[in-house]
Amino acid sequence: MGLLLRIEEAVDAGIGRRRLGYALLALIVVYFLWFPNDTTQSNYAKTVFISGFFYAIMSSSWALLAGIAGQFSFGHMAFMGIGAYVAGLAARDGFAFLTPESVSSVGAIFIGTLVAGLVGLVIGWLLLRLRSAYLALFTIAFSELFRIVMLTEYDYTGGSNGLSLRPLLQIADVDTARQVEYYLMFALLIVCLLALYWVANSPVGLFLRAMREDEDAASALGVNVVRYKILVFVFTSMIVGLAGGIFYSDIGSERIIPEQLEILQMSLIIAYAVIGGMESLIGAAAGAFIARYLLEATREVVITLPFGLTMADGADAFVWEPGAWRYALFGLVMVLTLRFMRNGLLYPIITWFSGRDIVMKETVAKRESDEDHAARLEAGDE
């Protein structure tokens, strides 16, 4: 602890935590940019990262919706699905007056994103009078409704086999293709995070937090709660609609299947955000990426036995395949997080780098009762 404290003092005195935080962030970005060039990494590892980026977009946008705006929606995956399915259908069957031939893969994704936003507008409007548990139940029902329609209308959607989207890229070489897909998804994550932060740090972000705290009070303070509630649904729906359209256009996955829209999948998005920190966009993104990575990495755990011990079959390593137990462990982590670190496991780190705790220490007055406050005023009057 002594060393850590000394480092902390040095940082406070010199470079400043915020700058150190940005430097660390830049290093992480550089690492991600370099990663595909690491020849020791397999294409599989890149695929894991690509899906990590996708889930980081899902969780961080959900963090804006639920953590910052207080709209605890279970419909996030459904909006993603709308983006992907509509893109797939538009490219295969055409859209409105457009023929299939005239819809490029980019155009299809654009249409999917717009439709996701439109549905977000309708759902946001329908949710205007609903709060907390009612909002959650409504969005669960909406999400299941969408999934079941996708599953049942197999003539159009391919049912449980899923729907293939028009591939976004046409690159013959597998290695090159994987590399381009990796950069594309990473760039999308960065763009989405910047957009989310831009909203969160604008006055709109302030109004959204006010609505989270008390919608009636916010309205009485002049915040147009109708406009911002709808806006946040449209904005986050478009982000996940876009991400879904791109990810399933053979970037991260070759087809969208209804299974992806199950409540379990939505719960995972929520769990990533909760573990990383629901009220922090970068926390939720990091939580999702790390969780996805760990869930992949622990598919098969090889434990080399020490002291020259061997297994009954003569092997010197023990192979553990946790299977579904990974999710059980993951659930345990989430339970512990909720009980002991409500703001997420990454919150202390983010707070430290932001220097918020110093600001609090320096500027926040000691809590005082009405009596103490009154006594202070009396003293001042004399």
Added chain:
Amino acid sequence: MSEINLELNSIVMRFGGNQAVDHVSFSVVEPQLIGMIGPNGAGKTTLTNVMSGMLKPTNGTIYLNGRRIDGHPPYDVVRAGLGRTFQITRALGRMTVMENMLVPGLAIRPRARQADIEARAHEILDLLTIDHLTNELSRALSGGQRKLLELGRLLMLDPAVIILDEPFAGVHPRLQETIYSYIHRVHEDGKAIILISHNMGAVFELSQRLIVLNNGALIADGEPQAVKSDPAVIEAYLGEDE
């Protein structure tokens, strides 16, 4: 001085069979300090909720400076120039005191520079003796300080008509003095104040005009001394003779 012309025409608010507000009409045309009193259940808070847009009246109209505001959402009513505080304070708990002030400031003046709004917020917080709490989360404030913060947020909106719902309830006497001076100052700024309070001493001391509600109906409206001796008012407070 802002223009003031508030007009309530025969406001009725029914919840099922219960008539909470019964054909209430009055108008406010100058920067008056108006006390609104009445026994528990008289309909004071319901009427406040109707006036501030939280409830849509069953019947009747409300005009503020020529604009019809009944049934409009609270954020519209506030923009038209009518603001209110809540009987039970509603601080935005996990936001700092300054953020609590910025929300109304930025909501009604989206094009203003944030620095200007912050400067104005500091002035108001200073007036209310809570400037030292700027960066504190509002949920950490004491009960009286929360009342002060609500009054501060209201000033950020700069409404022409202000409804204060029980501003003294549960507040330390010394902090009540701060609220007193706030009311005087806001009134001197040319705003109309409707003060709802069970603290009769404060109401009679501050008010230039009294409105008395009983069972949802307006039973008296006039100078405090005249209202005090009005038989209907005495009956409402002392109970009916059987």
